[in-house]
Amino acid sequence: MIRKPLSRDEVISAVERTGCDKVPVLFHKWWGEGLEERYGQKLEEMAAPFPDDIFTAWYEEPGAETSPNGNPHYRLGYRDDYADAERHSIGQAAVLLPDWSELDLFLADFPDPNEPGTFDAVKEYTEKYAGGRYKLGCWWRLFHERLWTIRGMENLMLDYYDAMDELKLIGRRILDFDKVIVDRFAALGFDGIFTSDDLGHQTGPMMSPAVFEELYYPLYEEFISYVHQKGMHVFLHSCGDNTLLMEYLISAGLDVFHPVQKGCMDMEETARRFGGRISFLAGMDVQNLLPNGTPEQVREEVRFLKRTFHTEKGGLLLAAGNGILGDTPIENIEAMLDEMCR
Numbered sequence: 001m002i003r004k005p006l007s008r009d010e011v012i013s014a015v016e017r018t019g020c021d022k023v024p025v026l027f028h029k030w031w032g033e034g035l036e037e038r039y040g041q042k043l044e045e046m047a048a049p050f051p052d053d054i055f056t057a058w059y060e061e062p063g064a065e066t067s068p069n070g071n072p073h074y075r076l077g078y079r080d081d082y083a084d085a086e087r088h089s090i091g092q093a094a095v096l097l098p099d100w101s102e103l104d105l106f107l108a109d110f111p112d113p114n115e116p117g118t119f120d121a122v123k124e125y126t127e128k129y130a131g132g133r134y135k136l137g138c139w140w141r142l143f144h145e146r147l148w149t150i151r152g153m154e155n156l157m158l159d160y161y162d163a164m165d166e167l168k169l170i171g172r173r174i175l176d177f178d179k180v181i182v183d184r185f186a187a188l189g190f191d192g193i194f195t196s197d198d199l200g201h202q203t204g205p206m207m208s209p210a211v212f213e214e215l216y217y218p219l220y221e222e223f224i225s226y227v228h229q230k231g232m233h234v235f236l237h238s239c240g241d242n243t244l245l246m247e248y249l250i251s252a253g254l255d256v257f258h259p260v261q262k263g264c265m266d267m268e269e270t271a272r273r274f275g276g277r278i279s280f281l282a283g284m285d286v287q288n289l290l291p292n293g294t295p296e297q298v299r300e301e302v303r304f305l306k307r308t309f310h311t312e313k314g315g316l317l318l319a320a321g322n323g324i325l326g327d328t329p330i331e332n333i334e335a336m337l338d339e340m341c342r
Contacts (some may be wrong), residue, residue, distance in 0.1 A: 002341050005051040008191065011134035013179060013184035013314055015192070015233050015279050017254055023306060024053040025340050026136070027258075039330055054317075055130040056137045056194065059181065060118040062111040064149060065094045069117060075148060075341070078102070078109040087263020088152035095152035100166055106150075109171055112181035112237035114147025120187070123279060126188060134192065136235065137185030141221050142197040143166075144206070145175050160211045171219050179226050200240020202264055207294025209244050220252040227342040228253060235281060239322065240264050250277050259321035271308045280309045284336055290320075291328045295335035302339035 006014075006024050013020035029047050038044060040100035060068055063075035065082040077096045079085075085094035116274045126135065143147060147167060148156045159167055182193060199205050207214065224234045233255040241264040242249070242257075248259065260270055267282070282305045284290055291303055302318070310316040318340045324333060 001051060002049050003051055004339065005079055005133055006053040006133055008134045008205070009319075011053060012191070014317060015277070015314070017263050017279060017311070017313040019312070023340070024134075024317045025319070025337075026050065026054045026056070026317055027319040028284075028337055030320040030323050032286070032325045034326020035324055035328065038326045043330065043333075046334050047337060048342050053133065054135045055126070055129075055133040056135050056138050057122045057190075059184070060115075061139050061141075062115075064096060069115070071115065072111060074111050074115050074118075076111065076146075078106045086152060087156065087175070088157055089148070093149065095155065095290055096150045099150075100157075100163060102171070103166055106172060107169070107291040113177045113184075122185075123188060128300055133156055135188075136192045136194050137181075137188075137190040137232075138194040139181065139198045142195045143171055143174060143216055144197045144199055144222070147171070157206075157340070160215070164215060166272050171215065175219050175223055178223060182227055182230060182232070185341050186232060190232060192235055193227050194235040194237070196237040197241045198237075200242045200264065201243055202240060204241050204330070206240070206242075209248070212248060214244055217248050217252060220254070221251065224253040225253075229339060234302065243270070246270070246274050246278075250274060254278060256281050256317065258319060258333075260319055262289070263287070267305070267308050275309065275311070275315060276313075279289045279315045279317065281317045281319050283319050286321050286324050286328070290300050290324060290336065291334060295331050298332045298335040299339040302336060308327050317327040 006022055010020060010022055011024045012259055014022065014024050027048070029052070038175065053271065065075065065077040067074040077094065078306065082094040086098055088095055097103065109294045134164065147170060150170065151159060218258070227234050228282065235256040235258065236249065236254055239259070239261055241261070243265055256279045259278055260282050262285035290298060305318060
């Protein structure tokens with residue numbers, strides 16, 4: 001191994017910016033679509049010498065239109081059949097709540113966060129592999145992403161102006177659900193929570209700052225405060241340009257922001273304006289540089305991230321910006337991992 005994994009205390013120092021000269025790595029081995037199929041065992045052998053400073057565990061989330069387990073109600077949909085539902089987004093997912101007149105039916109059949117069995121794998125995996133590392137409990141989709149899952153993206157964009165009261169009702173139910181999930185991770189001794197909300201598109205947020213302030217800010221503030229009361233940090237993944245929302249996220253108490261997307265957010269300006277008040281899980285550009293650059297260009301980008309975001313107090317962790325795709329040369333991945341772990 002190129003170096004030992006960092007200790008829990010070292011990671012906490014980096015996150016809290018209390019004096020850390022080391023840079024933890026997390027989600028640096030984020031294998032995206034087609035990558036494992038292309039390289040097979042060679043990929044794992046190449047990545048094996050590089051440490052995993054943070055232990056991550058994912059609980060079994062509720063399904064969308066169908067349940068992932070034997071309980072048909074452990075899903076966000078409330079209808080028995082979504083075969084004829086309107087479809088949206090990349091995966092052509094069903095619009096789960098197509099008509100606001102059925103909101104009461106939707107809320108009455110909301111999944112139970114204490115669903116039996118959904119943390120069994122977390123417990124087993126943690127006992128076997130966590131060791132003394134910093135432990136991060138994970139799930140995808142917080143508030144905005146949950147609402148677009150439920151309503152569909154096009155409907156949600158209109159709802160921001162036509163159905164704010166209804167969105168707030170669902171947002172509160174999501175928050176109550178997630179608080180129980182936080183409790184369950186806390187009971188297992190986890191140190192942080194990682195979740196996602198893709199709030200940005202390429203040139204700005206998906207909603208106006210005014211909409212974020214009215215709908216999402218109170219939810220974020222209460223969620224983050226609740227996690228902090230349990231003695232844990234909050235890590236948020238949000239693609240796109242989040243510049244106009246950063247002050248809200250910082251005010252709400254967010255600890256770590258990922259990925260500061262290359263080509264969307266100005267990294268140097270982001271570090272200048274917000275560094276010292278929030279820590280960054282800075283992500284390597286998986287869209288252009290990693291698949292198309294040279295190994296030396298990849299190394300220089302890692303060095304740039306360290307120069308830009310790291311301070312003598314800490315404040316920087318390193319990751320891939322998103323899943324590393326199958327068109328990426330393995331030499332570039334190795335260069336990224338090697339430079340990140342130096």
